[in-house]
Amino acid sequence: MSHKLTLEQIRRAPKVLLHDHLDGGLRPETIIELADAVGYTELPTDDPAALGDWFTEAADSGSLVRYLETFGHTVAVMQTREALERVAAECAEDLAADGVVYAEVRYAPEQHLEAGLTLEEVVEAVQAGFERGSRCAAERGARIRVGTLLTAMRHAARSREIAELTVRHRDAGVVGFDIAGAEAGHPPTRHLDAFEYLRRENAHFTIHAGEAFGLPSIWEALQWCGADRLGHGVRIVDDIEVDGAADEERPRLGRLAAYVRDKRVPLEMCPSSNVQTGAAESIAAHPIGLLRRLRFRVTVNTDNRLQSGTTLSREFAGLVDAFGYDWDDLEWFTVNAMKSAFLPFDERLALINGRIKPGFAQLKWATA
Numbered sequence: 001m002s003h004k005l006t007l008e009q010i011r012r013a014p015k016v017l018l019h020d021h022l023d024g025g026l027r028p029e030t031i032i033e034l035a036d037a038v039g040y041t042e043l044p045t046d047d048p049a050a051l052g053d054w055f056t057e058a059a060d061s062g063s064l065v066r067y068l069e070t071f072g073h074t075v076a077v078m079q080t081r082e083a084l085e086r087v088a089a090e091c092a093e094d095l096a097a098d099g100v101v102y103a104e105v106r107y108a109p110e111q112h113l114e115a116g117l118t119l120e121e122v123v124e125a126v127q128a129g130f131e132r133g134s135r136c137a138a139e140r141g142a143r144i145r146v147g148t149l150l151t152a153m154r155h156a157a158r159s160r161e162i163a164e165l166t167v168r169h170r171d172a173g174v175v176g177f178d179i180a181g182a183e184a185g186h187p188p189t190r191h192l193d194a195f196e197y198l199r200r201e202n203a204h205f206t207i208h209a210g211e212a213f214g215l216p217s218i219w220e221a222l223q224w225c226g227a228d229r230l231g232h233g234v235r236i237v238d239d240i241e242v243d244g245a246a247d248e249e250r251p252r253l254g255r256l257a258a259y260v261r262d263k264r265v266p267l268e269m270c271p272s273s274n275v276q277t278g279a280a281e282s283i284a285a286h287p288i289g290l291l292r293r294l295r296f297r298v299t300v301n302t303d304n305r306l307q308s309g310t311t312l313s314r315e316f317a318g319l320v321d322a323f324g325y326d327w328d329d330l331e332w333f334t335v336n337a338m339k340s341a342f343l344p345f346d347e348r349l350a351l352i353n354g355r356i357k358p359g360f361a362q363l364k365w366a367t368a
C-alpha cells in the first residue's frame with residue numbers, strides 16, 4: 001500500500017473493542033445536562049468543550065490514582081435509571097458511529113447505588129440503554145452488538161456479590177466480569193472467592209493487571225485467579241529482554257511472558273490511557289509495538305474515551321503514525337479481539353466471517 005491510512009479510512013473499518021468503561025465515555029454535554037437535572041454542582045465548568053478538556057488534562061497526570069479521581073464526576077451523575085439508560089444508549093451510538101461492530105463495555109454496578117437503586121435495577125437500566133442505542137444505530141445503518149462486563153472495585157469488598165450478579169444476568173446481555181480500580185496495594189487475590197465462584201459457574205472474567213503495578217500483579221491474575229484476559233497487561237514487557245539490532249531482534253521471554261504468549265492470553269491494551277497514567281512513556285515507546293512483533297494476542301482498546309479524548313479509530317490512527325501499521329495489521333488486531341471476546345464461539349466466528357473479513361477486504365480493495 002502506497003500511503004498511510006487516514007483517520008477517516010480507519011473509521012470505516014469494522015472494529016472490535018473489548019475494554020471500554022461506561023463511566024469513562026460520557027459526552028461532556030450529557031454530563032452537564034445530567035448534573036443540572038440531579039442538582040450536582042461540583043463540575044469544574046458548565047461549558048462542554050472546556051469540560052472535555054478538563055477531563056483529558058486532569059487524567060493526564062502520570063498516576064493511575066489521580067487519573068481515577070476524575071471518575072467522581074461521571075459516577076455522580078449516573079445514579080438514576082434515566083441517567084444510566086441515556087449514558088448506555090449514547091455509548092452504543094457513539095461506538096457504532098465510530099465503526100465498532102462489537103464492543104464489551106464495563107462499569108461497576110456498586111458505584112451507582114447512591115440514589116437508592118438496587119444492583120438489579122442498575123443492570124436493567126444499562127441493558128435497556130444498550131438495547132435502545134444499538135437499535136437507533138442500526139436504524140442509521142451502523143449495526144453494533146454490545147456485551148456488558150460487570151466490574152467489581154478492587155479496594156471494596158463486593159466482588160462475590162457482583163460475580164453472582166454477572167451470572168444471574170448472563171443470558172440477558174452480561175458476558176463477563178472484571179476487577180478495576182487502583183492496583184497498588186489491592187492485589188486481585190483478595191477477590192479469590194469471586195473468581196472461584198465464576199470458574200465453577202463456567203463464567204468469563206478479565207482483570208485489570210500490569211498497568212500501574214508490575215509482573216507480580218499479572219502473575220497473580222493468571223495463576224491464582226485464573227483470568228481469561230488481562231486488562232492492559234503492558235508490564236509483561238518487563239519479562240522480555242531484547243538483544244540485537246531492530247532488524248534482527250533476539251527476544252528472550254521469561255517464564256511468565258512465555259506463558260502469556262504460549263497460552264494466547266489476550267492483552268487488552270489501551271495506548272492513550274497508558275501514556276496518561278504513566279504505564280507507557282509515549283505511543284511510539286508503547287510496548288504494543290514489540291508485543292505485536294512477537295505475536296502476543298494483542299488487542300487495541302480505548303479504556304476511557306472521555307478521559308483520553310479518544311475513539312477506537314483514533315487509537316488505531318496513533319498506532320499507524322507510530323508504527324506504520326497497514327490494513328493487515330489492523331485486521332490482525334481486530335480478529336485477535338473478536339477471537340478473545342466473551343461471546344459464544346459460533347457468534348464470534350459469525351462476526352469474523354460475516355463482518356470483519358468482508359469489511360477489511362472491501363477497504364483493502366478500495367484503497368489499493
Ligand SMILES: O=c1[nH]cnc2c1ncn2[C@@H]1O[C@H](CO)[C@@H](O)[C@H]1O
Nearest residue numbers: 021068071106107108151180181208
Ligand atoms: O485503566 C483503569 N485502571 C483501573 N481502573 C480503572 C481504569 N479505568 C477506569 N477504572 C475504574 O473502573 C471503574 C468502573 O468502570 C471506574 O469508575 C474507574 O474507577
Ligand SMILES: [Zn+2]
Nearest residue numbers: 021208231303
Ligand atoms: Zn480500564
